[in-house]
Amino acid sequence: MIYTMQGLENDHPIREMLFNLLPTEIPERADIAPEGADALGVVVEQAGAENRIRVCCVRGGKQICAEKRAPISDDAEQTKRVRTHALKSAIFEAVVPFLDTAPEWGSLTGVRPAKFARSFMEQGYTPAQVAKLMTETYHVSAARRALAIRSAGVAMDLKEKIRDNDISIYIGIPFCPSRCSYCSFVSHSIEKAGKLMEAYLDTLCGEIAHTGEILKQAGLRIVTIYIGGGTPTTLSAEQMDRLLRTVHQAFDLHALEEFTVEAGRPDTITREKLTVLKKYGVDRISINPQSMNDAVLEGIGRHHSAQDVLDRYQTAREVGFSAINMDTIAGLDGDTPESFARTIDMLLELNPENITVHTLAAKRGADQHDRAHNAQKQDDVRQMLEIASQKLTAAGYVPYYLYRQKFMAGGFENVGWCKIGYECKYNVYMMEELQTIVSLGAGGVTKLLGSDGRKIRRISNPKYPYEYNVSLQRINAGKQEILNWAQSSTALPD
Ligand code: SF4
Known part of the structure; x- marks a missing residue:
């Protein structure tokens, strides 16, 4: 055009x-x-x-x-x-x-629609007034504005309980057993980058130890930890033990309310690794099928079957995990509304505490052909998301956070659903930018929140493991900024 x-x-x-x-x-x-x-x-x-x-x-x-x-x-x-x-x-x-059809998010293009709704609710608008505004001024559909307003309410409730010196920690493990065809994350298959892992762990433990000192000096309270990736359980049980031991030695965890590890790919999960997670107080994990259709899984390059998901889930329950999230994606190649419905049914039968329903997004840097391919799926994706919403609602799940990405099929969104009381606080803090997040590991971006709750100062780590592994001194020196920020009463200059 x-x-x-x-x-x-x-x-x-x-x-x-x-x-x-x-x-x-x-x-x-x-x-x-x-x-x-x-x-x-x-x-x-x-x-x-x-x-x-x-x-x-x-x-x-x-x-x-x-x-x-x-x-x-x-x-x-x-x-x-x-x-x-x-x-x-x-x-x-x-x-x-x-x-033929109007985009359901209307003229809103931002990645945080709930934050948008919350900005009005915090000015005193009632949910009904925000709904009216979103419809009349921004052309948002009834289903989408309901998602945004409910998630905004969850964020407002959590925000009230946050203390000034509360922070969360993110730790990134950018390795996976193989690359999934749709993935935009910076993550490396162990086949190609496995030789970097031991040095990565050395550097990461060095960064954690130094950050622990800084956070203690700054008097900051860690309330949630999230280890993501990549696939953190690509680490062996011994490597995971070393990582979590370092976390415990370095950080004061007396105020910790939530500790999440993305177990992610079922083909990396073993009873031994889950036992290590449990030993160190991890209380929330993700086991991510994406689809329970074996043909779809094979097509997207996941080296596991639906049965593997069922088996690992069973093991996780046996080891004692009582908060499990499972990710799905609407719009994967080879999937249909019918087979997607079967995926949702199978997950509901497992009865996890959280189910996250993603919409397929074209990769960053995707060419026009890929974006067009994605866009053509929008009717199927709309159906899939409606099916998910109906089935999850009927089963007692509620949406609690959402975000959008560029080039999503149909311009839809990713939604975290949970049973009441199982909201992942980290997800809300991070997505709604409610709290300072200190991010460690390659690609980690620390976001220091200003006292006005709006201005954010970013500190970025090197993006790729090969750069990260040789930059510990520089990374640790950069942590001084956290101390400066904390000592200046969290006020960021203009
Ligand atoms: S397991 Fe997750 S992070 Fe790794 S390649 Fe697949 S989608 Fe990306």
Whole structure:
């Protein structure tokens, strides 16, 4: 789709909305649209105390236009935010009449819809008022706004209980037994990168020990720990024992409320490893089937069967885990609404405390062909998500957190469902940006939350294990910033 722009520069939101509405087309900017071509024309002009926005979409010789006004205030950030939302909304109204189905998240393109809903609820809007706003101004469907508002409520309840010096810890293990075809994470198959693992563990233990000192000096309380990846259980039982022993030696865990390890791939789980996790107080694990259809599992490169999932789940219960999450993905190649429904039924029969329903997202850097392939699945994905929602609700699960990624089939979302009382606090803190998260390991991004609850300062570790393994001194030196932040009463400068 060609687009033209006059007046204020707004390239990013225009491209973002066009990707959202027309995922199979590449947005191309032009000075003038060729005669008769399908195109979007955008004009944003300042007129007195407001910005005036006019968007016209031409497709197949027909033109539809939409106009919006956005007030200008003394706060430049607020002015830009209001203008951007108005612009996206105008693009939505001009383009959607040409589509078979409107995206369910309307003109919202952000990754945190619950945070968006919460921002209004914290200003005093009632849930009914937020629902009205999301429908009338942002064109969000009833099902999606219900998800956002419920998750916002969970986040508000948890936020009330957070103390000033509470933090969470994330530890990354970026190794997997093999690469799954759909995966966008930075993770390495042990076949290719297994030789880096021992040095990785050495570096990670060094970073944990140093961070423990800093956190004690700073007087910070660790309330949740999440070990993710990758697949942490790619580590052997001995390596896992060493990692968790180091965690216990380095950190003061007297205030710890939740300790999660993603066991992830069933082909890495053994009774021995689960026993090590239990010994060190891990109280929540994930066993992630993604699908319970063997043909789908094979197609996506997972080296395990549905039966392996059932067996490992049984072992985890025998070892004594009473909070288990299971991940699924809607939209995998070879899956259908019917076989996806069978996956959900099989998981419900197991009765885990959490089920997370993801929507397939095209990989970062995916080409137009992949994105188009994904977009074509949107009707199936919509059905799959409806099936999941109905079955999970009927079985007593409730949605408690959600997030979106770029290039998801149908522009949908990932939703964490749980039995009441089994919300994973870390997931909510992290996704809703409610609390400082100190992240360790390759690719870890520490997010220090400002005292206003909004400004976030990031400290990034090297992304790949081969860089991380030779950077311990630099990484540890960077931790001083955590101390500075804590000592300056968590106030971040502008
Ligand atoms: S196991 Fe998880 S992190 Fe590893 S490749 Fe598969 S999806 Fe990615």
